[in-house]
Amino acid sequence: MIEDVDAGNVTAGTKSNSGGVNLYQNKAIVLIPTPSPDPKDPLNLPAWHKYLMIFLVGVYSAFAVLGTSGLGAVYPEVMKMYKPEEAIRATDLMTYPTLFMGLGNLFSMPLSVAIGRRPVFLASLVLLLASSIWCACSGNNLSSHIGGRNIFSMAAGQSEALAPLIVEEIHFLHERSAKLSWFVGVQTVGTAVMFIATTALVPVWGLKWWYGIIAIVTGVLLILSVLFMVETKYDRPVDADGGLVQLKFDEQGNLDSEGKQNFLYQVTTKQTHVLQPEIFGPRTWRYDLRVFHFKPDWKATVVFYKETLQCLIIPNVFWLLCLNGAFLGLYVYQASTFAQLLMPPPHLFTSMELGYVQLVQIADCMILIPVLGYGADFLVKSMSRWRDGIFKPEYRLLPIAFPAICAIISAVLYGRGAQDLLSWHWMTIVGPYHLGYFAFIGCNVISIAYCIDSFPRKAGPLLLVVCAGRGFISFGLSYSTVPAIKSLGYDGAMNILAIISGVLLAVLVPAYLTGQYFRNLFAKKVFKEESSVH
Incomplete structure (x- = not known):
C-alpha cells in the first residue's frame, strides 16, 4: 500500500554507507524490490500463479535438459542405430548440445530485453516442439540427428x-534462493523420472517415440504457457531495488513524474499491500494473453551486449563463470560416460537399472531445496540481522564452499572407479556422478542469486555471462576430456578437473572480502551509477 513515510526516520531498504542495504525495518523484512500498487506488476501476482509459473518453467527445463543430456543413459542403444565408422562422430550428439545451449542464450537474452520475456519463452517452446519432431523423423541419418x-x-x-530470470522477477530478495531451488527441484525431479522412462522406452520403442513424447509434452506446455506465463518484465523505479521508492502524484491522484505530491513508499512483510487499479488499471485476462506488451527496442540489444562484456570483466562474476563452467563440464562428461562404464563387465548394468541410478537425482533435489535454497536465504537473513539489518550480496557466496568440495570429491572418486573397474565398487561411479550433479546445481543457484543481488538492473547480462558462458567452458572441458583420458587415463583427467575445482574454491576467500569494493567500483566507473544498489 502507498504509505507516506517520514524520510528522516526510515532507514530500511536505503543504501547504507557500508555498501549494503537494510533488509529489516521494525523486525519486519523489507520487500526488495518494492512492489508497485499496480496490479500488473508481476511482483503482485497471487502465490498460486507464481508457483504455477515456477512449475511451467521447471517442467520446460526438465525436458530441455532431458533432450540435451538424456542420451547418456541409453548411449549404447543409440550407437546401434549407426554404422561402426560413425561411432566417433556420434559423440557429437552428447558434446555439442552444451555449446548450442550457450549460443541459444546469446540470441534469446537480448531479445527478451528488446521485446519481453513472454514472446521469447513462447517462441522457444515452438522451436523446441519443431526440433523434437525433426529429431524423431531423422531416422538413421546421423547428420540430420545432430x-x-x-x-x-x-x-x-x-x-x-x-527461466531463472523469470523466477527472479516475480519474487523478492529474501526468498530468491528458495524459489530458485523450487524451480531446480521441479527440473530435477522431472528429468530423473523421465530418465527412467528413457531407459525403458528407447530399447523397446526407439528414439523416435522418445522424441515424440518430448514433443507432446512440449505442446501441452506451450498451451499452458500461452494461458498462464505472463510477462514478467516491468519498468519500476531504480530506488525500488533499495526498498524505498519515491512516487509523485498530481492533484488528481494520477502518477506523474512532475507531480506536486511526493510519497516515500515502502512495503514490509508485516504490512498489507493494497493495489490501486483505479490509478494504474486492472490486470485482466486480455492483458495477460497478449504476446507483446512492449514496443520493440532494438537499440536495447546493442546495450545488452555491451553490458554483457562489461559484466564479464567483474572479477567475482568471472570467477563464478569459471566455477559454473568447471562443474558443468565435470557433470556433462560424467553423464556422457557413466552408462558406458556400468553396462559392460564387470558391472553389467541393464538399461532399466541405469534408469534407477538416475532416479537418485531426486535425492539431490531433496537435499538441494532445504540446504541451498531455504538454507541460503536463512543464512542471508541471519547475517543481515547480525550486522544490524544490513544485507550484502557477499553473504550468498559462503554456501558455495559446500558444492565446490563435493565437486572435488566427485572428480577424484569417479576417476578412480572408472580407471580400475575391477578393484572399485560400482558405487564409485554412481555416487560421484550424483555428487557432481549436486555440485553444479548448487553452484548454479548460488551464482544466480548473488549476481542478481549485486546488480539487479543488470540481471539479464549477468545471467547471460554465467549461464551461456559456462556452456562454452564446459563444452571445451568435456570435449577435451576424451583425448585427455586416452593419454592420462580416467584418473589423470579427473584429477585435473579436481585441481581446477580446488583452485577455484580457494578464490572464495578473496572474492568474499573484495566483493563490495568491486561492486561499487564497477557501478561508478563502468555502469555510471552512484554506487552498487546493494
Whole structure:
C-alpha cells in the first residue's frame, strides 16, 4: 500500500554507507524490490500463479535438459542405430548440445530485453516442439540427428538464463534462493523420472517415440504457457531495488513524474499491500494473453551486449563463470560416460537399472531445496540481522564452499572407479556422478542469486555471462576430456578437473572480502551509477 513515510526516520531498504542495504525495518523484512500498487506488476501476482509459473518453467527445463543430456543413459542403444565408422562422430550428439545451449542464450537474452520475456519463452517452446519432431523423423541419418539436436539445444538454452530470470522477477530478495531451488527441484525431479522412462522406452520403442513424447509434452506446455506465463518484465523505479521508492502524484491522484505530491513508499512483510487499479488499471485476462506488451527496442540489444562484456570483466562474476563452467563440464562428461562404464563387465548394468541410478537425482533435489535454497536465504537473513539489518550480496557466496568440495570429491572418486573397474565398487561411479550433479546445481543457484543481488538492473547480462558462458567452458572441458583420458587415463583427467575445482574454491576467500569494493567500483566507473544498489 502507498504509505507516506517520514524520510528522516526510515532507514530500511536505503543504501547504507557500508555498501549494503537494510533488509529489516521494525523486525519486519523489507520487500526488495518494492512492489508497485499496480496490479500488473508481476511482483503482485497471487502465490498460486507464481508457483504455477515456477512449475511451467521447471517442467520446460526438465525436458530441455532431458533432450540435451538424456542420451547418456541409453548411449549404447543409440550407437546401434549407426554404422561402426560413425561411432566417433556420434559423440557429437552428447558434446555439442552444451555449446548450442550457450549460443541459444546469446540470441534469446537480448531479445527478451528488446521485446519481453513472454514472446521469447513462447517462441522457444515452438522451436523446441519443431526440433523434437525433426529429431524423431531423422531416422538413421546421423547428420540430420545432430542438426536437429543442435537446434533443439538452442531452444533449450532458455532453461539456463531466461527461466531463472523469470523466477527472479516475480519474487523478492529474501526468498530468491528458495524459489530458485523450487524451480531446480521441479527440473530435477522431472528429468530423473523421465530418465527412467528413457531407459525403458528407447530399447523397446526407439528414439523416435522418445522424441515424440518430448514433443507432446512440449505442446501441452506451450498451451499452458500461452494461458498462464505472463510477462514478467516491468519498468519500476531504480530506488525500488533499495526498498524505498519515491512516487509523485498530481492533484488528481494520477502518477506523474512532475507531480506536486511526493510519497516515500515502502512495503514490509508485516504490512498489507493494497493495489490501486483505479490509478494504474486492472490486470485482466486480455492483458495477460497478449504476446507483446512492449514496443520493440532494438537499440536495447546493442546495450545488452555491451553490458554483457562489461559484466564479464567483474572479477567475482568471472570467477563464478569459471566455477559454473568447471562443474558443468565435470557433470556433462560424467553423464556422457557413466552408462558406458556400468553396462559392460564387470558391472553389467541393464538399461532399466541405469534408469534407477538416475532416479537418485531426486535425492539431490531433496537435499538441494532445504540446504541451498531455504538454507541460503536463512543464512542471508541471519547475517543481515547480525550486522544490524544490513544485507550484502557477499553473504550468498559462503554456501558455495559446500558444492565446490563435493565437486572435488566427485572428480577424484569417479576417476578412480572408472580407471580400475575391477578393484572399485560400482558405487564409485554412481555416487560421484550424483555428487557432481549436486555440485553444479548448487553452484548454479548460488551464482544466480548473488549476481542478481549485486546488480539487479543488470540481471539479464549477468545471467547471460554465467549461464551461456559456462556452456562454452564446459563444452571445451568435456570435449577435451576424451583425448585427455586416452593419454592420462580416467584418473589423470579427473584429477585435473579436481585441481581446477580446488583452485577455484580457494578464490572464495578473496572474492568474499573484495566483493563490495568491486561492486561499487564497477557501478561508478563502468555502469555510471552512484554506487552498487546493494
